[in-house]
Amino acid sequence: MKLVANITNYVFDGKFKCLSRFSLVGISNTIIDFIIFTIFQGLIGVNYTISQVLGYSFGVVNSFIFNKKWTFQGGKSNKKIYNELFQFIIVNIISLAITVIFMKLLVKDFRLNVYLAKILVTFIAQITNFIAYKLWIFN
Template sequence: MSQLIKTMNFIFNGRLKLLSRFSTTGILNTIIDFAVFTLCQGAIGLHYTTSQIIGYSCGVANSFVFNKKWTFEYKNSDKNAGYELIRFILVNVASLFITVVLMKFLVNNFNFNIYVSKIVVTLAAQVINFLLYKLWVFN
């Protein structure tokens, strides 16, 4: 048990801290995103583009809180919080736009299954988001 605690501490607080925390937050965001997407698209019957927007938005709400407070441990003054939120929203709107366009491209041009394309666009969004969060939003 002691070794497990040491290993977990190394992963989440050692050299791998930033990457492991971003990945963990991303997994949680993805679960939220996929659950809402599946509910909207499968159970409710909304178009996959609308479902993508709704699911992605729910994941983003979770992402802001966890990435700011836990992943990047960003502590800014309250007077800068508005600018930070605007930058975060801009990154996610750009990422959402890219994922919707890419998803449509994969579904319409390559006949990808909606859920397979969802996985591909989610991975693309993770790379884009990590870089922009690290370099611009929570810098």
């Protein structure tokens, strides 16, 4: 039990603190995103592009709250919260545009299942977001 506590402490408070916390927040964002996406696209029948925007938006709200308060809490940012929020929104609009473009490409041109395409574009968004959050928003 002590070994698990030591590993957990090392991962979430040690060298990998920022990345591991970002990953955990990302998992929660993804779960929220997929639930909303599935409700709108799968159950209600809304177009997958609109469902992507809705799901992604719900995940973004969760992301801002937890990344600001927990993941990047140690940042030395002197920015006002509205400046961080503005930057966060800009990054996520760009990230959303990237995911919608790639999703359409994967679904229409490569005839990939919409849920598999969703998984792939989620990974693209996570890489883009982590770099932007770490270097620009919460630094």
